[in-house]
Amino acid sequence: MDVIFAEDESAVRRCWPVFSQLRPHLDEDGFAERWRTQSAEGYRIVCLEEDGEVRVAAGFRVMHTMISGRILYLDDLVTDEAVRGRGLGSHMLTALKAIAADEGCMSSTSTRATSAMPRTGPTCATASGSMPTTSP
Template sequence: MKIRFATTDADLLACRRAVQALRPLLTDERYDEAIRSTLADNRQMLFVDTGGEAAAVAVFETGYNLFRGKYLYIDDLSTLPEHRGKGYAGLLLDWILDYAEREGLQEVHLDSGVSEARTDAHRLYLNKRFQVTSLHFVRKM
């Protein structure tokens, strides 16, 4: 098992089911275009390679804005259901936090939906010393 960036077509395909575990509306037909558009927009995908298919993935971006300063934002963090509870998401978060520190970033952010199904994810974020700092508002157009 190792953590690495998804850079090739084979890597992107290996990550598909783990991404779809979090984003079920992202069908096989839509996946390739959607992931390429996402990665073309200043994002990177990191995954736990267990020898073939990705057990867990993280998609993140880095940037700067007036509120956060230099930041890293985690768009997606997902583990295949059959690999949950093995610590893979925690390993990805640890890698990301180390990366942010090495790069001199000031903050690491993520949003997480609120439901009973997200309880384990929230526990992980709190254990990694993330704080709940705001409400996130959306208006669909």
């Protein structure tokens, strides 16, 4: 299962059914509008598909911070509730770790992925700190 970058509005809207489970306060048009605004600021969406359906989606930015240098900041991560518990979220976190390495990041940071941390190890951290994307 490969990670697909949602690079245009049509691809982003294909991710909406999964994102709506994480962001129920938005409607599809509001979601697309926020993506347009945030993508101008470096926000990107990636997804995993299975049987032609988006099953996992994530939104992230690559940025620089004083504490960690260049990082991948994970804003959003959601697995379709119909397929949770099958390791697809962990697969996405592994893919995001590879994207972070490809982008020259020293670490990846998230305020949303803390519930996945005990199962996946040091791919993400809370806002209070960050962990290396590679083992020492």
